[in-house]
Amino acid sequence: MSNLSINAEAKFLLDGVKLNAPLEWEDIEIVAEYENDSIQPSLSVEEFVFPLEAREAINEWIARGLTNGVGIFEGMPFQLTLFNNQPIQENFKAFIDFTNGYQDLPEDGKVNIGIIPNFSLDNFFEQIEGTTFGYLQEIGAITLADYIKVDYVVEKKFNLIEFLISSIILYLMIKELQESIRRTGEAISIASGIFSAGFTGSVGQAIYLVANAIIQIIYTSIILIAVVSLATTLLETLLPKKRTHKAIKLKTALERVCQNFGYSFVTDIPQLENVVYLPSNPNLDDSTLGGLISFTKGTPVGIPYIGDYGYRCSEMFELAKNLFNAKIAIINGVVEFRSKNSTFWIQQSTWNLPDVLLENLQYNTDEIKPERILSFETDLNDEWTIDNYKGTAYEIRTSPKTVVRKRAVLLKGIEEINFNTCLGNRKDELNPLEKFLSEVAGFIDKTTGVLGGGTNFKSKITSKIGVLKVTNNWHSIPKLLYLDGGRIPLNHRDLWNSEILYNQYHSEKSFVLNNWKGQKKVYKSVRVPFGFEDYKQLTTNSYFLFNGKQAKIIKFVWTIGKDFAEIDFWVREPYTFNLKETYINPE
Numbered sequence: 001m002s003n004l005s006i007n008a009e010a011k012f013l014l015d016g017v018k019l020n021a022p023l024e025w026e027d028i029e030i031v032a033e034y035e036n037d038s039i040q041p042s043l044s045v046e047e048f049v050f051p052l053e054a055r056e057a058i059n060e061w062i063a064r065g066l067t068n069g070v071g072i073f074e075g076m077p078f079q080l081t082l083f084n085n086q087p088i089q090e091n092f093k094a095f096i097d098f099t100n101g102y103q104d105l106p107e108d109g110k111v112n113i114g115i116i117p118n119f120s121l122d123n124f125f126e127q128i129e130g131t132t133f134g135y136l137q138e139i140g141a142i143t144l145a146d147y148i149k150v151d152y153v154v155e156k157k158f159n160l161i162e163f164l165i166s167s168i169i170l171y172l173m174i175k176e177l178q179e180s181i182r183r184t185g186e187a188i189s190i191a192s193g194i195f196s197a198g199f200t201g202s203v204g205q206a207i208y209l210v211a212n213a214i215i216q217i218i219y220t221s222i223i224l225i226a227v228v229s230l231a232t233t234l235l236e237t238l239l240p241k242k243r244t245h246k247a248i249k250l251k252t253a254l255e256r257v258c259q260n261f262g263y264s265f266v267t268d269i270p271q272l273e274n275v276v277y278l279p280s281n282p283n284l285d286d287s288t289l290g291g292l293i294s295f296t297k298g299t300p301v302g303i304p305y306i307g308d309y310g311y312r313c314s315e316m317f318e319l320a321k322n323l324f325n326a327k328i329a330i331i332n333g334v335v336e337f338r339s340k341n342s343t344f345w346i347q348q349s350t351w352n353l354p355d356v357l358l359e360n361l362q363y364n365t366d367e368i369k370p371e372r373i374l375s376f377e378t379d380l381n382d383e384w385t386i387d388n389y390k391g392t393a394y395e396i397r398t399s400p401k402t403v404v405r406k407r408a409v410l411l412k413g414i415e416e417i418n419f420n421t422c423l424g425n426r427k428d429e430l431n432p433l434e435k436f437l438s439e440v441a442g443f444i445d446k447t448t449g450v451l452g453g454g455t456n457f458k459s460k461i462t463s464k465i466g467v468l469k470v471t472n473n474w475h476s477i478p479k480l481l482y483l484d485g486g487r488i489p490l491n492h493r494d495l496w497n498s499e500i501l502y503n504q505y506h507s508e509k510s511f512v513l514n515n516w517k518g519q520k521k522v523y524k525s526v527r528v529p530f531g532f533e534d535y536k537q538l539t540t541n542s543y544f545l546f547n548g549k550q551a552k553i554i555k556f557v558w559t560i561g562k563d564f565a566e567i568d569f570w571v572r573e574p575y576t577f578n579l580k581e582t583y584i585n586p587e
Contacts, residue, residue, distance in 0.1 A: 012054070013079040014096075015061065019054040023110065025080070026561020030535070033555045034542050039329040039336075039345060040121045041539060041555075045094075047101045047112045048078075055111040058096065059104060072098045075116055080560075092532060092560075093118035117539065121330055127261055128313040133253070133303035136313070141260045146252050147302035148486065150245040150278060152468035153427055155384075242464050243473070247278040247481070248302035254320060257313045258335045267337040268344060269324050271482075275496065277316075278424070278468075278479040279305045297473070308478045309420035322417050323480075325505040331540055341508040346550055349543040353551070353569070354528055362522040363575055368511050370411040372396040374498040377422050379477040382470045384425040391497030392423055395584035398511060402578055417506075423497065424481040426488040427469040430462070466490075499585055512581045516574035522554070523569055530558050530565035546571045 012021050022028075028048065032041035050058060058076065065071015075095025094115040101114035116123050136142045251265075251272035258265040282305065283297035304310040310319055320326060320337070327345070329336045338344050375393035378385045385392070403409060468481065468488060481488060482496035489495065511518040528534075535558060542553040551571040558565035 011081045013077070013081070014050075014054060014057050015077050017057065019057055020050065020052050022048040022050050022054075024049070026559070028560045030558050030560065031555070032539060032553075032558075034553060037327075037340070037552070038121070039327045039542055041542065041553075042122050043117055043120065043539070045115055045117070047114055049110050049112050051110045055104070055109065058111050058113065061096075062098065078115055092535070121328065124261065124263070124328075124330060124335070125314060125317075128257055128317060131257070131260070131313045132306075132311055133313065133316070134306060134311065136256060136260055137301065137303055142248075142256050142303060144301075146256065147246040147248055148276060148483075150247045150276065150468055150481065150483075151242055151487075152245055152298070152470060153242050153464045154471070154473050155427060155464075155469045156471050242467060243298050245278055245281065245298040245468075246300065246302040247276045249273075250275045250277050250316075250320060250480070253277060253303075253310075253316050254337065257316065263330065263333055263335045265335050265337065268342055269326065269337070269339060271324070271496070272320075274482050274484060275323075276481045276483050277302070277304070277310060277421075278481055279303065279310075280308050280476050280478050281305075281474055282307075282476070283474065304478060310478060319419065319421065322419060323501060323505075325501075325508060329541060339505045339508070341505065345541060345543045346545070349537075349541045349545070351534065351537040351541075351544045351553075353544060353546055356526055356528050358523050358526060360524045360526075362524065364518075364520040364522055364570060365410075367509070367518065367520075368398065368411065369413045369415040370398045371414040372398075372502075372506075372509075373414070373416045374419075374502055374506060375417070376419050376480075376498065377477050379422050379475055381472045382422065382475045382477075384469060384471055385422045385477075388425050388493075390585065390587040391493050391499065393586055394498035394502050395586070396502065396510075397582040397584070398579055399582065400578050401580050419480070420478075422475075422477050422479045423493070424468050424479045424488065425470075426490070426492055427464055427467055428490065429465065499583075510581065511576075512579050516577065516579075517572060519572070519574045519576070520570040521573045521575065523571070524554075526567050526569070527564055528567055529563060530556075531563060534558075534565070549573060 010021060010025070011018055012025075013019070025048065028046045030046075031044040033044070034041050061069065061076045062072045063069075065073075075097055078094045078096050080092040094117045097114040097116045101112060103112040105111065133142065249272075251267065254267075254272075255265040279299050279302065281297070281299045283300070299305075304316070310316045317328070321328070324339050325341070326337055326339050329345075331348075336344070373393060373395050376391075378389070378392065380386075398411065400409060400411070466487060468479075480496070482492045483489075484492075494500075507513045509518050538553055538556060544551050544553075546569075549571050551569055554568040554570060556565050556567040
């Protein structure tokens with residue numbers, strides 16, 4: 001608790017210069033609300049009224065925007081320092097917000113202004129709301145070095161008609177090639193015999209036999225070229241080549257946003273080292289007149305496409321927060337991004353609740369949602385997101401263990417968390433068509449190797465195992481891929497899915513799991529001793545321990561010149577055991 005009284009001496013600095021105190025500053029009220037159970041509050045601070053030379057300094061700051069100053073769209077540093085005859089001083093640091101509440105009153109010789117506390121979480125979110133990844137790339141805050149490559153293959157669902165047609169065509173062509181090779185061999189043998197024995201028979205017959213051998217050689221060459229061309233066409237049509245996308249690690253995307261606004265980024269969420277954001281791909285391949293692909297087009301950059309969820313920097317943070325049930329705090333210029341169940345928050349807390357009277361007890365019954373659904377999207381342009389559905393959604397149903405009157409059950413409501421992205425699918429094995437064509441390709445490779453001009457069709461087919469697979473090149477919804485060493489691991493769906501995210505992060509909300517952790521008792525309008533030190537501690541971290549149990553501030557209201565505040569807070573403590581959870585993992 002602060003040891004400074006309201007009689008302590010005050011010093012006010014504007015842009016580092018000591019100036020007049022704001023009028024009636026002791027009566028300024030600060031309301032801190034921790035919306036959505038955030039770690040740091042959204043602050044509402046009454047306007048300050050500055051007279052005399054302080055007013056002149058403020059308006060001078062604005063006027064310098066016409067010369068060489070930063071002007072009205074950058075907050076002017078403001079600091080309030082309190083100290084007394086003890087070696088203690090308290091600092092309240094902020095910025096003047098010219099966009100909120102500014103009003104110059106020349107006749108009264110004063111100016112009204114609003115303020116933004118230093119390292120304001122509200123200000124950070126407002127800044128990233130109006131910033132896009134396209135802009136960050138344009139100014140060089142994101143470069144090509146930030147992207148990673150993701151190999152992928154376009155693999156349509158197995159089509160029996162395509163399989164039969166391609167099988168028949170290739171079979172006939174290869175059979176003809178084999179027969180042609182046999183005839184050519186016979187013709188060459190006969191012609192060689194004639195030349196070695198001399199012309200003993202009819203000269204015309206000899207010439208015919210030699211010409212026939214030459215024609216067979218030419219015909220076989222033509223058939224070989226046709227088979228290779230047909231194989232190339234079929235392989236590119238039915239089994240498109242391996243391609244490459246550009247993507248960006250989710251952690252890198254968040255780091256670059258923070259760095260652009262002068263913050264560093266710290267997290268303890270391990271998946272942020274592995275999860276990669278792959279933007280949608282609206283690009284069509286370039287094709288020749290014959291229909292063959294001349295140039296494949298993966299995603300040209302790793303940042304979200306302009307129509308993707310995540311293109312605005314605020315959306316990328318919202319996506320990450322939803323995935324990991326994460327909360328953000330700005331501490332000493334560092335954006336701390338951690339799950340709500342991280343031990344960091346309580347370990348870093350410094351505030352202690354004094355021994356006060358608790359009169360108003362409530363329960364957090366409004367937070368229980370009997371139906372919770374966590375889900376990724378499916379993409380109609382990528383049928384694999386529909387075919388391999390398991391892990392895409394996870395449903396949690398909370399219900400009473402014992403019910404006397406069903407109509408009197410008070411559980412109601414639903415919470416749906418949609419991640420607005422798709423899961424990826426790994427190519428684990430060759431499909432039936434590929435297995436057939438792989439054998440055919442192996443024969444063609446051997447045949448062309450014997451006759452010269454060898455091909456490597458088989459390796460092109462088998463090299464696709466282990467990469468991302470999609471049914472169309474132009475997938476329309478971004479994907480979140482789990483990579484290990486730059487590749488999709490065989491068990492990637494066991495490492496990254498909706499159930500995993502619930503169990504590791506979102507189960508913190510459960511009124512059943514983790515020793516009934518989601519249940520809280522709520523105390524409101526509690527009057528406590530309060531000063532600047534309390535203000536600083538609670539605007540940095542709202543967690544504290546209450547009788548050895550985890551507790552957290554919901555709201556506080558403090559008048560700067562007074563030595564008390566009113567707070568609302570909760571403490572984790574179960575109040576019913578008559579609940580159970582049912583889990584549904586649709587396939």
